[in-house]
Amino acid sequence: MTMPLSFYIHIPYCVKRCGYCDFNTYTPGELKPGSDIAQVSNGYIDLLIQEGKIARSEVKTTKPIETIFFGGGTPTLMEPADLGRVLKSLEADFGFASNIEITIEANPDTVSRGKLADLREVGINRISFGMQSAVPHVLAVLDRTHNPENVIKATTWAREVGFEQVSADLIYGAPGESLKDWETTIDAALALPITHISAYALIVESGTKLAAQVKRGEVTIPEDDQTADKYLMADEKFRKAGFNWYELSNWAKPEGECRHNIAYWEGADWWGLGPGAHSHLNGKRFWNVKHPTAYRERLEAKQSPIMDSEQLTLEEMESERVMLEIRLPRGLEKSSLTSTSLARLESYLTGGQISQEQWDQGRISLTISGRLMADRIVREILL
Ligand SMILES: C[S@@+](CC[C@H](N)C(=O)[O-])C[C@H]1O[C@@H](n2cnc3c(N)ncnc32)[C@H](O)[C@@H]1O
């Protein structure tokens, strides 16, 4: 295999679970009543290193790693020196490209200036802060712990200690968030020293505290039309401030795109280390046991943590390609679709959801109104 491999490294711990989140993450109390993060994560880094060795023995690539992403959970709860040990091990086994991008997701509450400097010191060069909102009542409904002031401090420190790329993650469409509230959040994000913004519409995941509140009628999710207006407002303001959209929910200053995410969207190969992490190698998907205890038990018994795998059929690979590529500005090549699929898109072309200019040059690229109905257009293509 000649493709370079990317690594996703999962850190499955959070101090507290936010009410809307159903990520594979655990508080110390959930894992072991009465314990703290240091106790439950003791030895975890060595397990990641051990799994990295498994990856080395399975993957034949000779290319150096181009991107690594520490996600969570809350990776910034780990000691920077420990994250550095995982990096050293991967570097020794695979080599690093000279321009490697190494990202860490950060909760603005779990960093100090000193910690950020240490993270930079071990080679992490991109950081993505979970800002979500700048409005206290929206943060409260999202059940977030941080104070909006912390985001200003954290992003400023990140730049001061030498992070080249700094991102803020936003969520829109929370219960009780007005258009004006969202504008306040956008303006606050644009006042930060950042190079990248992700903005995702809130998803009410079943089984979360938020889903229970919605079901009991305690909170109401805003209308779809208002959520669409928020997307349009964000795109306009981000664009005016010099952030170009490069994926439906992501905007970046020139050269500020997240290369790790681009690798996912382009169907590259990656290995996910950690409990519940998914991997993709040449059309084969596999994933690890989900719970941190099961993951630990497997590795301590010198067994693979992989729980199951599936080989994608050609048809599944094609659906995946369409779903991912339509989200990008350059879109899909017309010649990659059948004439019946293309015929079904005519109404979107006349309706202005697909760019006529791009169509004439052989591409299917969504306009701003098309971006609001990307899922529907994908279903039309894949009928
Ligand atoms: C793993 S978290 C980022 C790091 C850190 N744990 C934090 O929350 O600040 C990744 C991002 O997923 C997004 N996210 C999580 N659950 C979501 C949901 N139900 N709907 C929309 N976005 C969600 C949040 O924006 C969050 O920043």
Ligand code: SF4
């Ligand atoms: S801090 Fe991040 S990963 Fe943890 S519960 Fe909140 S949104 Fe989920």
